[in-house]
Amino acid sequence: METAQQFLVNLIQNSFESINKSHYQDYQKLNLERLDSYCIKILPNSNEGSIAIIDSGIGLNKNELGKLVNDIYSTFTTTNLQRENEGEIDNSNEADNEIKNNTFFPLFVVCDKLLIITKTQEGKALMTELSIQQHSEIKEYAEDMERGTAFILQIKEQYKNVLSHEYLKETIQKKCQMVVHPISLLSNNNEISNFKSNMIEKNSQSFHQINRVIPIWHKNYKEITEEEYQKVYGSITQDSDQYFGAQIYKVEGSFELRMIIYISYDNLKNTNNNKRIFYLYNNKLLMNKKNFQLPKYLNYVCGVIGHEDSPIDPETKWDRCNNIYTKYCRRNIHVIFEKMIKNDEEKYLKFYQSNSINIKLGLLNDQVYSKKFQKLLRYYSSYNTEKMISLQSYINRSIKNQNPEIIYYIIGESLESLKKNNLIAKYNEKNIEILFMTDDIDNEILKVMTEFEKYKFQNISQDEK
Template sequence: MPEVKEFQTETKQLLNLMINSIYTHKDIFLRELISNASDALDKMRFESLKDPSILDGDTELQIKIQIDKENKRLIIEDNGIGMSYDEVIENLGTIAKSGTQSFLKKLKEAESEKVALDLIGQFGVGFYSAFMVAKKVTVETRKWNEEKAVRWESDGSGTYSIEECEKSTRGTKIILDLKDDLEEDENYLDQYKIQELVKKYSNYIKYPIKMKWEEEIEEGKTKISERILNSMIPLWNKNKEEITQEEYNEFYKETFYDWNDPFEVIHFKAEGTTIQFVALLYIPSKLPFTFYSKEYKKGLSLYSKNVFIMENCEELIPDYLSFVKGLVDSPDFSLNISREILQKSKQLSIIRKNIEKKILETLKSKLENQRDKYIEFWNEFGRVIKAGLYQNIQEREKIQDLLLFDSSLSDKEKITLKEYVERIKEDQGNYIYYAVGQTIEDIEKLPQMEAIRDKGYEVLYLTDEIDEFLIKLMHDYQGKEFKSISSADIKDENIQKKQEESKDLLSKIKEHLKDKVKEVRLTNKLKESPACIVSANEAISLKMERTLKNLEQLPFEAEKVLELNPNHEIFRILQEIYQKDPDSQELKDYSEILYNQALLREGLDIDDKHQFAKLITDLIVKANK
């Protein structure tokens, strides 16, 4: 007669959680049972290392899956170490007492510490996930060194039965009587469904997972053969010297669904005192078209001892590198009860730092040794890098030397900030000049470029919307302050004197323009142009204002300053008009024309295009009378 026992109180609670809330996907039950089977095979392999004869002819360690459609059963069987009567009670009736502690004690006696660590397994709480899909679970197990087998059975309510039984071979067989109310996509009696789950979750278990495969060879006739469902040898566990670039590329395209070969492959192993792991990372060659949508999921796939745990583990990679794809496999991950939720541990932080460091080293190497290749990468992912730095400015020391910019002296080849500083002019002071515009062509036509160009100073061209925000946040590079050409007057002792001499004229022009400008002043930034418009507040430029308004994040308009070129013929004409009649309509018209012209040169809209056109027409007519 079977002995009926009650589950430990904590086990009852676990079963309730397992069935109703912990696992978000029922499919994971198969991963857990296969992982437990793999652990049992690890333990058997360890025993056989001491005495190979104990395998007694059954030398191929393996996992078998059987579909019994007639009885609606799914069976998972291994020829691993098996369990005794007492071990079944301890392992399946009590939480977290799977014999691992006693097994660990034996492992400590092993000659090789590394071999010992690799063999640690746990037949633990994951077993109970079977009750998500099964109305009854039966376990038949025979320990390798015992004659009698044990049968354990439960419907997951509050009790289980246990008795001795007959089993001719060592190992464990788990029989799942599947629930009647499973969804259509939870058909675990479909061989293709089982194959899909094994490939997704257990493809790299190092033991073969076998299943009888039925296929139709002709109408009315079927062929049954045994098929191995998993590949067993993970690419990332091979030596890099044994892997071809083609193999890396194919794995990337198959695993991460990309048509293109990756830009770069990073494959490394870390063996520290607190953590060991293998990482296989891919930098794509093209930005995914879903990258800026809600559909894109960042993060790396996570494995533990070749067992798939979760995908898109965000904690393993910083946001500014979120385009990187890949996986991490470690026996040292700290996992919670479901293996789905990764605990934020010190180990995880160490892995993240190692991964970040490797990626940055790879990119810097490309920048220094394969400039053309790096520029290709930058054109695809530069905006992501810049956005990441903007959001994590405290990381600037790691990232700032990866930034590339167009410049006035680079002949359309992008430069780094380091290169700018290395060729800075002696009389330039501690400034890195920059200009903002929609395109390089627009920037080069800015009137403020005239004096800077005349001095021979290099100017960074900021054409991406995020550029100016980032530069403002960075403030400086190696002690050199970023300075907009719109706000940076070239030092000139005469400019203040001219300003004072012309203050009445400038005041009258300001009066004509009313609230359109905060101030009218003279500048020495201009050579050929008569005027320009700049922001009154250096913290927010006119282009930045436009960007923020488009994003509906700026409820006000930036105050403008009209700057006039005191050396231009137009300014001489303004002086003459003012001397004849300070309140003349002609001075007012000139003021409007110069203001609107400056707006257009800056790429800004003017308030009244028709009035502007009329003023120009009237001026032409008057000039030809």
């Protein structure tokens, strides 16, 4: 995602999390009148070259605002700015990836100055101003405002296109599908002359809500377009790449559970694990200290689980709900795999190239679905070193003079070394296919997978001993 989009999406996501903290607090205190009042407002001003992102979230006290300032400056330096401008920051580098993943890193890439104004429910309004060189002391904000936080940015000349109404609308609709609270955009971006004095006035400007859409996990799966699937995937991962497969599920019983699960081509190790699966309870993101994390071998999975009108309150009975969520997630990925493999084996092979180790770890770690993972294994063979085959395909094309209950294999350091192994020629003469196994984990796999569909595994290297 380009930096001009990233700063906006990050600030909206920050506002989203602030609102959800507020929601959790109000929910615990039974402050029900506030539960439907949360919103995020976007106020572009092309005359001043500025933009404000304002939320009605929990707000910050002085210590929290000070910590926020430190977080903003923690990865941002003039050196990093220069490296970003010259395209030298490498996402594949762990240290550089940490910089890029910092919520606030893009701010000073696109803006010269940043003003933060914030207020908690009981505290006084505070403000501070930041630039690449320095920041002002935290002081009281003289005017009245309700609880929440405002980020007001002075945009650099080369990024003024972000102030366009159409650009903002398109970016938010494409990248912020997971934000269930209203996001409203100022209709006429020339109406405000002074953000400080006008940003908190009620009903004084014309706002238009731009995320007023039905979440696709509430739709009939037959009505969902590929574009809709892609938008939600991009919103979760902030990744424009195509995913391998996706599926909508609806579970009915004592309560209703809706979910959309994605399988990515690449593993999502660079995506915050707590932000790969979003849990919505009555259309509010769950804020729980025991954030659910998928097993590491499923780091190619992301999605949304919606939970409504349940006698089990996830806010207070998280462990029980967590078990339910985990069960359905682990089961449903195999529904996606079976569907996608049936429709397009080539797409699956592309996925497998990046995720073969994760599939094998799933086989070792998930006893319930171990046999499902066995069907996902793919190997090169003495018949074809260009295209991998499944264990089922090996069985289907085994010939009459081959023992019908044996799957022959050989283990080695690399595909090239196995192709040159003298033992292969002997079996080629008999027209017997040999599977090539080159991962260290294959030894562990064969300790637990002693047979497949009643076919025993036989190492041809041991045959010769």
